[in-house]
Amino acid sequence: MLKTTRAADRAGAVLQPVLQWLRTGDNALRVAVVAAYAVMVLLGATTSSIGMGHLRQDPENPLGTQLGLSSGIRSDEYNAYSPIALSVMATGGAPTLSAMGARADLVHRFTSGGFFESFVFFDSGLLKLAGFLPDANVFAAHWWLPVLLLLLMMPKWFEQVGGTRRMGWLAAGLIALSPCVAWWSMMPVALIAYTLTGSSLMITAYHRFNRGQRLVAALAGLAGGILIAGMPSFYTPWSLVLGLPVLVASTLWILTRAGSLWTRIRPVLLTGVTAVIFGIGILVENSEGLNALFSTVYPGSRRSSAEAQPFALLFGAPALSPLQNGSVPVQANASELSTSFAVAFIWIAVLLAGSRLVPSVRRGIAAWTVLAFGLVWLGWCLVDLGSLGEKIPLLNLVPSVRSAQVVGVLGVIAVCLLLSMVDGRRWKTAVVAALISGAVTAYAASQMQAQYLPDMRFLVIPVAGAAVAVVVLCVTRYPHRSWPVALAVVLAALPVYRANPLVFGLGDLRESETAKVLYEAGTEARDNGTFWASNLGSFDTVSLANGVPTLSGLQRSGPDMEMWQRLDPDNEFEEAWNRGGGYVPFNWAPGAETNITTNGFDVTFVQVDPCVLADAMPELGHIASTTELQVDCLQAERTLQWSGSPVYTYRVLQD
Structure with missing residues (x-):
């Protein structure tokens, strides 16, 4: 009995610190995210649409387990992105794309063995673990990696730049559950997660240098620079819209801190020089493929201009639930119609007009920077500049409709940062913001029905408006409580949770x-x-x-x-x-x-x-x-x- 009691005491002494750690902050939530990632990897589960009938040996007798229907509109995913990943796993090197094409490493974030790209495109290196581990598990690990990084790093980055982790979780949840993410096979998440992680590591380097931990600071800065160097890869237009604001906001946050100039510029210089070296390195390694692409008839070196996008497209994201029920849009397809929650910009306008405590430029530099970028890209979708827009550097690389699809992500980040810093105790501001945001959403939903989804039930219009109003009301009134965040995430999931299937294994493709x-x-x-x-x-x-x-x-x-x-x-x-x-x-x-x-x-x-x-x-x-x-x-x-x-x-x- 005495031995049993002592063993129990020792176990309690070990468990007590663990339980205390889990009760502190949002540690339990982080553990839950990592555990969910591990479960999906162990099950070999993804939301890929590789189970399409034409990708079966016998469509009447499909192999593997799948819950839900494959998304036919995601042809780039199941015909290109996923088979390319599987090809890397099969070869242990570069994928076997058509020999009629030039090198495409930069376009698809994989490495053919180049020195610089082997570091920058580390995620494709993960696929080579298929030589030791089951293919389905490796594919799932690669599939969910950007989501894992988004969910873990967004709250941390929020805390680093003066926001709250709670609002960081809200931003991460609303981004991950945006219709543009669901109907573009999570591409927007992949295009912000690595830059976000690199930017967070740059800020970590700043803090570590200040503490005298030079080795850790140097490693963080180097790793951050390597991650940031990959920003132009994959799909450059969205990389610019989503990744660049986070990077600039992080840089300005560091440069506006107190202390000597060297203290502030050292982590930025280390990370920036690393990013430039590795960025130029991957461009040189892929110069043949880039020159071939830029010389093509299509897409060639196209330049885009600002164009006014329909109101429904910009603000109708909360009303896109009919897409997961099989509704087929007119004048567009499910992917082209899907956007993020740009209504956040309306929310911000009311919040700033009605708040008694607007953060100073220095304190809210990250929020103001992201908001400024967001307003520029929003303007790119609202005003037609004709041929003049084609002459504006960087902006002319982004088609207006592509900006419209993801600009809401910047609105979500900006509003969540501001909610971390402004007075959230006034009912009046919360009510006004809720009513206006809900009304804008309802009107956009009605336009969505009139222009794109004629079979949309009328009930979707008031429900979408009411859902947005409830979220805005609760989060604005109680920004420092957890239950409004949970409510917002649940409501955001309703229009998209059945958009993609849950696939276990690799089915007929393997x-x-x-x-x-x-x-x-x-x-x-x-x-x-x-x-x-x-x-x-x-x-x-x-x-x-x-x-x-x-x-x-x-x-x-x-x-x-x-x-x-x-x-x-x-x-x-x-x-x-x-x-x-x-x-x-x-x-x-x-x-x-x-x-x-x-x-x-x-x-x-x-x-x-x-x-x-x-x-x-x-x-x-x-x-x-x-x-x-x-x-x-x-x-x-x-x-x-x-x-x-x-x-x-x-x-x-x-x-």
Whole structure:
């Protein structure tokens, strides 16, 4: 009995500090976030739409477990982003994009082995753990990493720049649950999370230097600079809108602190120089692909101007719940229609007009900076500048509609920072802000019904307005309580929680017999330096996902001029193939003349005799076709099944 009592006392002595730590601040919430991430990783669960019917061996008998329906509109995700990630896992290096395209590392945040990009695109390095760990778990870890960083770092960053962690959690929740995040496969989160983390590390370096902890400060500054260096990658327009304000706000916060100039400039200089060195490094390593992309007919070096966007598009995010119920918009699609909570700017206007305590410029420098950027990008969506707008640096890189889709993220960050600093005890301000914000939302919802979602039920309009009003009222009145934050997050989740499926594992892209055959074929082709080519886009997708080098498939950067000129030596069809960010499907036409056409945007159609292709491309090893081919240069090998149909594979007989 005495031994049992002593053991219990020792256990209590160990647990008591742990329990005390969990009761302090928001430590329990952070633990819950990390635990949720771990659970999703262990289950191999994501919200990917790779379970689309055309990405199945037999659509009537799908493999794996999926809750909810795949999102058909997210073709870039299930045809490109996710297969590229799976391809990195299969090869242990660069993905097997179409050999007709130039290097696309910067466009898709993966590394082909370059020194600088190996550090900056560390998240793609995570995918290489598939050589030791199950593919589904590694894919899930990569999928949720930006969300994990957002949820952990936003509250910390808020606290660092003078806000409260509670409002930081609210900002992170509203960003993660924005319709633009749900209907763009979490892309906006990925485009702010790494810059946010890097900016927070820069502020950490500032504090550590002040405490005399130079080694820790130096490591934090270096890590922050490396993370910030990746800001222009992936999708640059949104990186500028979302990442740049956070970086500038963090920099100005440090530079406006008390103390000597060297004390303030040292962490900024360390982080900034690191970011510049690594940023230039990845640009140099990817110069070939960038030059090819900028020289394309589409998208080329396009410049955009400010354009007035519809009121419904800007402020209608809370009323987009019909999209998850299957409503099909007119004049747009679900992704193009999805935005964030730009009504936050209306909330800010009333808050500042009615508050007795507006933070000073120095105290609220982060809030004012983010708000200033937000107003600039909001103006980019409200005023038509014509050709004048195309001459404004940085802004002209962002199409107005793209700004409209994510500018609400800046509004959310700004209002949450201000709520951390202004007087929240006045009912009058809270009520006025709630009524005006709710009315704006209801009007935007009615316009949404009139312009985009004619089958929207009338009840959605008052409910969306009321939900926004309740959130604004409660959060404004009680900004230092936790329950309004929880209420806001729950209500924000209602329009999007069924937008995407919950998928466990990798389904047919890894587990089907066809995928397994292609996985082995990919290893053989990479060892031999040969390519495959097919006339079925979905077969190209499963080939990419399993590391099969291809000629058809994805041309995500600009074209490889030398490869295309083998097919088109006189550049007769250059306007059709000199494109980036798109797809290259082949059409087998024995005996016909080679013809290359385009849909005018991102698809290049190649009609070619398979033997002509084999003559032009000596590296061509296999051809896959949905129809049987009887030509002298091909030898039938085996028949696979994909998308519910037979796919005939042939070995190319080279002279």
